[in-house]
Amino acid sequence: MHDESLFLQAFIYLAAAVVAVPISNRLGLGSVLGYLIAGVVIGPFGLRLVGQEGEDVMHFAEFGVVMLLFLVGLELQPSRLWRLRLPILGMGGLQVLATALLVAVLAIATGLAWPMALAVGLILAMSSTAIGLQSLDEKGLAKTEAGQSAFSVLLFQDIAVIPILAILPLLAYEKGVSTGHGPELNPWLQALMVIAIVTGIIIGGRFLMRPVFRVIAATRLREVFTAMALLLVIGIALAMQQVGLSPALGTFVAGVVLADNEYRHELEGDIAPFKGLLLGLFFLTVGASIDFRLLLERPWLILGLVLALVVAKLAVLLALGRGFGLPWSQTLLFAFALAQGGEFAFVLFSFAGKAKVLPDALTAVLVAVVAFSMLLTPLLLILNDRWLQPRFAVPAEERQADGIDTSDSPVIIAGFGRFGQIVGRLLLANRCPITVLDHSPTQIDLLRRFGWKVFYGDAGRLDLLEAAGAAQARLLVVAVDDPEKALEIVALAHKHFPALAILARAQDRRHAYALIRQGVSVIRRETFGSALEMGIDALKLLGIRAHRAHRIAHTFRQHDEAALQEMARLEGDDAVVIARSRQLTQDLEQLLQSDGDNTAADNDQAWDVAARQGLSQG
Amino acid sequence: MDTPKRILVLFAHPALHKSWVNRRLIRALGDLEGVTLHDLYEAYPSFHIDVKREQALLLAHDVILFQHPFYWYSSPAILKEWQDLVLEHGFAYGAGGTALEGKTFLSAITTGGQQQAYCRSGANRFAIRELMAPFEQTARLCGMDYLPPFVIHGTHLLREAGQIDPYVRAYRLLLMGLRDGTLRWDGLGEDDYLYHNLERVLPPSPVADHA
Numbered sequence: 136m137h138d139e140s141l142f143l144q145a146f147i148y149l150a151a152a153v154v155a156v157p158i159s160n161r162l163g164l165g166s167v168l169g170y171l172i173a174g175v176v177i178g179p180f181g182l183r184l185v186g187q188e189g190e191d192v193m194h195f196a197e198f199g200v201v202m203l204l205f206l207v208g209l210e211l212q213p214s215r216l217w218r219l220r221l222p223i224l225g226m227g228g229l230q231v232l233a234t235a236l237l238v239a240v241l242a243i244a245t246g247l248a249w250p251m252a253l254a255v256g257l258i259l260a261m262s263s264t265a266i267g268l269q270s271l272d273e274k275g276l277a278k279t280e281a282g283q284s285a286f287s288v289l290l291f292q293d294i295a296v297i298p299i300l301a302i303l304p305l306l307a308y309e310k311g312v313s314t315g316h317g318p319e320l321n322p323w324l325q326a327l328m329v330i331a332i333v334t335g336i337i338i339g340g341r342f343l344m345r346p347v348f349r350v351i352a353a354t355r356l357r358e359v360f361t362a363m364a365l366l367l368v369i370g371i372a373l374a375m376q377q378v379g380l381s382p383a384l385g386t387f388v389a390g391v392v393l394a395d396n397e398y399r400h401e402l403e404g405d406i407a408p409f410k411g412l413l414l415g416l417f418f419l420t421v422g423a424s425i426d427f428r429l430l431l432e433r434p435w436l437i438l439g440l441v442l443a444l445v446v447a448k449l450a451v452l453l454a455l456g457r458g459f460g461l462p463w464s465q466t467l468l469f470a471f472a473l474a475q476g477g478e479f480a481f482v483l484f485s486f487a488g489k490a491k492v493l494p495d496a497l498t499a500v501l502v503a504v505v506a507f508s509m510l511l512t513p514l515l516l517i518l519n520d521r522w523l524q525p526r527f528a529v530p531a532e533e534r535q536a537d538g539i540d541t542s543d544s545p546v547i548i549a550g551f552g553r554f555g556q557i558v559g560r561l562l563l564a565n566r567c568p569i570t571v572l573d574h575s576p577t578q579i580d581l582l583r584r585f586g587w588k589v590f591y592g593d594a595g596r597l598d599l600l601e602a603a604g605a606a607q608a609r610l611l612v613v614a615v616d617d618p619e620k621a622l623e624i625v626a627l628a629h630k631h632f633p634a635l636a637i638l639a640r641a642q643d644r645r646h647a648y649a650l651i652r653q654g655v656s657v658i659r660r661e662t663f664g665s666a667l668e669m670g671i672d673a674l675k676l677l678g679i680r681a682h683r684a685h686r687i688a689h690t691f692r693q694h695d696e697a698a699l700q701e702m703a704r705l706e707g708d709d710a711v712v713i714a715r716s717r718q719l720t721q722d723l724e725q726l727l728q729s730d731g732d733n734t735a736a737d738n739d740q741a742w743d744v745a746a747r748q749g750l751s752q753g
Numbered sequence: 754m755d756t757p758k759r760i761l762v763l764f765a766h767p768a769l770h771k772s773w774v775n776r777r778l779i780r781a782l783g784d785l786e787g788v789t790l791h792d793l794y795e796a797y798p799s800f801h802i803d804v805k806r807e808q809a810l811l812l813a814h815d816v817i818l819f820q821h822p823f824y825w826y827s828s829p830a831i832l833k834e835w836q837d838l839v840l841e842h843g844f845a846y847g848a849g850g851t852a853l854e855g856k857t858f859l860s861a862i863t864t865g866g867q868q869q870a871y872c873r874s875g876a877n878r879f880a881i882r883e884l885m886a887p888f889e890q891t892a893r894l895c896g897m898d899y900l901p902p903f904v905i906h907g908t909h910l911l912r913e914a915g916q917i918d919p920y921v922r923a924y925r926l927l928l929m930g931l932r933d934g935t936l937r938w939d940g941l942g943e944d945d946y947l948y949h950n951l952e953r954v955l956p957p958s959p960v961a962d963h964a
Contacts, residue, residue: 689801 144192147184151177152415167270168513170415174422185423193420197478199413200265201372202406204293204383207268207286208390209399216391219287226284226455227291230473233451234260241443250306254492255501257299258484259444261477264289264383265414266512271472274516280461281468288455288473293384296479300379300486307491328378333388336371340392348398352576352591364405397579400572400590404598417478425506429499437500441507445515448474464524471519475512476505544568547608549594549624550615551582554640554661558612570603595623597631605632613639618646625653644699651703667692687727694723757932758857760788761814765821765832767794772822774863774908774917779820781921787932789814793831800834807839812852816931817897819888820861822908826877826884836891845895854896857931860888861903861924868906903927 151173159169177184185192211219239256243249267289271282344367351363368386375385393399430437449470456466484498484505493501546562548555551573559569571589573579582589592599594615605611611628613621621639628635638657641647650658667688674684698719705712762782766775782790791810797803811817821828843850862881870876877884881904892899905911905920930936 686801689799693801 144185147177148192148416148419151419156415164517165270165273165513166415167266167273167418168510170418171422171510171513174419175425176422177419178423178425180425180427193417193424193481196413196417196420197482198372198382199410199415199417200478201382201386202368202410202413203265203268205368205386205390206403206406206410208387208392209394209403211391212394213391219283222284222287222459223291226459227288227295229458230288230451230455231257231260231292231295233455234448237447237451238444241447248308250308251493251497254303254306254487255497257302258480258487259448259476259501259505261292261296261479261483262289262448262473263475263477263509263512264293265417265478266475266509267472269414270513270516271468274520276468279465279468281456281465281472284456284459284461284465284469285472290387292477292479293381293387296381296483297379297384299483303483303487303492304490325378329380332374332378332380332385335374336385336389337392340389340396344393345396345398348396348591349576349580352398352401360401361405364402365409368406397583397589398591400599400602401592403602404592404596407598407602421478421506421509424502425510426499426503429503430507433500437503437507440500440504441511444476444504444508445474445511467519467523468516471515472512474515475508480505544570544604545607545609546570546612547572547594547600547603547605547610548612548614549573550613550621550640551589552578552614552616555612555614558614558638570608572599572603595620595627597627600624600628600632605635608635611635611637613637615640618642618649621646622649622653625650625655629654644702647699648703651700663692663695690727691723694719694726698723757787758815758934759813760816760818760928760932761810762788762790762818762820762861763793763832763835764790765793765819765829765835767829767831769794772863772908774905774911774920775820775822777914777917777921778861778924781925782928785925785928785932788928793835794829797831800831802831802835802838804838804841807835808841808844808852811839811856814856816857816859817853818859818861818928821863823862823864823881823884826879827887840891840895851896856897857900858888858892858895858897859900859902859931860885863905863908865909866906867910868904871906 152170155173155176156166156169159172160166175181179185235253235256237256238259239249239252242252242255247255267285268277271277271279271285276282277286348360348363351360367389371385371389372382375382393402396402452470452473453466456469457463461469481502484493484502487493488495488498544567546567546569548559548569548571551559551571552575555571555573559571562569571582572592572594573582573589574591574593576591579589579591590603592603594600594603594613600611605628611624611632613624613628615621615624618641621642625637625639628637636657637655638659639650639655641650641658641660643660647658647660670691671681671684671688674687675681679687698716701719702712702716705715764775764779766772769776769779779790779792782788789810793802819828819832821832827833840846840853841850842848844852864871864881866875866877871879871881871884873879881902882889885902888902889899903924911917911920927936
């Protein structure tokens with residue numbers, strides 16, 4: 136049956152990933168190289184487990200890049216995108232132009248006609264978004280200057296695909312061949328549709344999605360939300376393909392539009408695993424599609440071309456990095472991350488083949504060259520890490536601190552009801568930015584109306600905590616209503632973000648014990664503080680002077696909190712616990728009473744003593 | 754040589770984030786062996802001083818040093834509260850109050866005003882040593898040896914790190930000298946105080962300084 140072969144294929148791909156990636160990670164090579172090597176191993180030149188269908192799978196897997204761009208968009212508020220306009224247009228534009236010209240000149244030098252040389256140059260100017268961004272992200276370098284620059288260049292390339300697709304048919308050596316790419320449309324009509332769809336994405340994202348998300352979130356069915364998120368991404372990708380635009384670009388725009396949305400973290404958490412799997416699949420298929428036969432037949436030609444491509448791209452990128460004022464260490468990282476052919480090259484080469492721009496023999500060689508250059512990237516990055524970066528170690532550290540984006544807030548507050556709000560307001564009043572997670576849609580609505588930045592989501596989910604920036608944050612305030620949930624979040628955070636300091640709201644004594652046993656450093660019982668305040672009020676109304684009442688309450692608090700810590704660690708049956716608890720209460724009473732008595736006596740004595748010795752302290 | 758003395762620095766500054774000089778002084782103490790820095794405003798943000806703990810700290814040290822800015826001719830409020838609560842009858846003075854006897858006491862203070870302001874013709878009319886009389890008498894009543902104060906004047910004018918460096922160095926030398934028992938007090942007059950006269954106190958061969 137058809138299903139069976141599908142399952143078998145899925146099994147092979149998944150097994151390859153599960154075996155190869157951990158090994159590669161353990162060896163410090165990163166996941167991308169692991170996937171690529173696994174692809175080679177299961178491919179036609181390895182174990183021959185997969186083969187002919189590779190092309191189709193690759194097209195499917197390219198959807199991972201679309202999701203990647205959606206997620207990148209989600210991280211990028213419009214204001215930040217605007218701030219990046221100079222690197223996008225300047226660096227990106229110059230990179231594409233300079234690389235295209237350099238490669239074209241080299242191609243002409245090897246005897247290619249200029250239209251072919253130009254087509255090759257334009258296509259090879261593309262770098263791999265999947266490899267570049269994934270590698271940087273994995274090393275935690277996405278938000279450094281190099282990471283931002285690499286992203287800018289890749290984004291420009293995504294945009295540049297559209298005009299390149301338009302220019303390529305003009306370079307054909309046989310005129311009058313239909314390209315067969317996308318539906319043939321009247322250019323005016325097409326332009327109109329592009330504008331309509333992009334406007335639709337922006338308006339829909341701004342105004343329509345919020346109520347839709349709210350309705351879906353209110354069902355409290357997580358899979359429906361996931362389905363909605365996938366539907367959104369796939370829908371946009373389809374619409375973009377209809378008008379001949381890059382789906383990645385469309386979902387990127389959608390991501391940017393939704394970056395301010397309160398459901399952003401939830402969307403991120405839902406899409407991220409799909410993106411990861413599809414990108415992995417994409418790398419696997421790239422590995423499997425590498426034509427080793429061609430390499431065996433003409434090894435020097437292929438290797439020479441790979442080397443020439445990588446060196447040419449490196450030269451342009453290094454010049455750009457320095458030209459735009461990046462320090463050397465960042466320039467190197469930026470250049471090595473992007474010195475490869477991109478996944479768009481595969482699309483564009485097949486398009487160029489059909490449009491009779493390039494002969495098939497040439498595209499076969501170049502596709503292999505691009506694939507090899509991708510294989511080379513993780514190795515180049517390792518080379519950069521191990522050999523080149525240590526030379527810049529000190530300046531690199533200083534610069535990196537500059538480059539890290541400060542938009543990530545140092546405090547995450549989980550649960551923004553009666554309790555969390557007060558914590559959050561105090562922090563905000565002191566200009567400390569906070570990220571808030573809450574799982575009640577109505578609550579979020581209300582808070583949004585008051586101008587709060589609140590995100591929908593269940594903080595008990597690892598992916599969501601990650602999306603909220605738990606890896607970079609310093610504090611996690613667990614202020615949710617549900618005591619079980621609080622314990623769950625604490626356990627999760629302890630396990631995955633050991634550096635994160637946790638402040639937890641305890642519902643009652645028992646809950647506080649459980650939190651203490653989990654090793655939470657700061658615990659506040661939710662009613663203890665205000666009840667104590669009221670106790671002070673009562674003492675004052677009974678005639679005790681305010682300062683004394685205040686001090687009594689303070690002593691009470693200290694004693695009670697010490698007892699709480701002790702009781703939490705007390706093993707034994709109820710009888711032991713109750714006995715100890717009674718003892719501690721008695722101790723406290725004695726302490727408070729003796730304190731009151733002694734104060735008066737001391738003062739008398741002090742005066743007496745001073746008088747006796749003929750000294751005055753007054 | 755004597756066993757090194759243990760020094761307790763009771764530090765009080767309610768707005769440390771605004772005080773350059775005190776921050777630098779505090780930081781210079783951090784790695785000194787035998788010196789315990791006790792930041793009172795940090796330990797007791799609501800002034801609820803733990804008397805038992807404070808008394809235990811006093812017992813465990815030989816030299817008691819108050820470090821604080823000079824507010825209204827005295828210390829910031831928490832240090833007064835500390836004295837009122839910790840220096841109990843029967844502990845620090847009075848019948849059976851011998852816990853502090855034989856220990857050494859001194860103050861390290863910072864003032865905004867210049868030294869010239871602290872004299873009969875100056876804005877403050879009294880010399881620092883006169884204004885510090887309550888501290889001196891407190892120390893004496895507790896049976897402690899009172900040393901002249903270490904004073905840094907004109908902190909408002911100390912803007913550059915380079916201007917503060919000599920004071921920081923001197924403070925470290927003073928504490929090391931106190932710890933190792935190498936200071937000589939005989940050359941110092943009644944009204945003098947430390948820093949400007951530090952060279953008269955320090956041992957002839959300068960102590961190695963790693964500040």
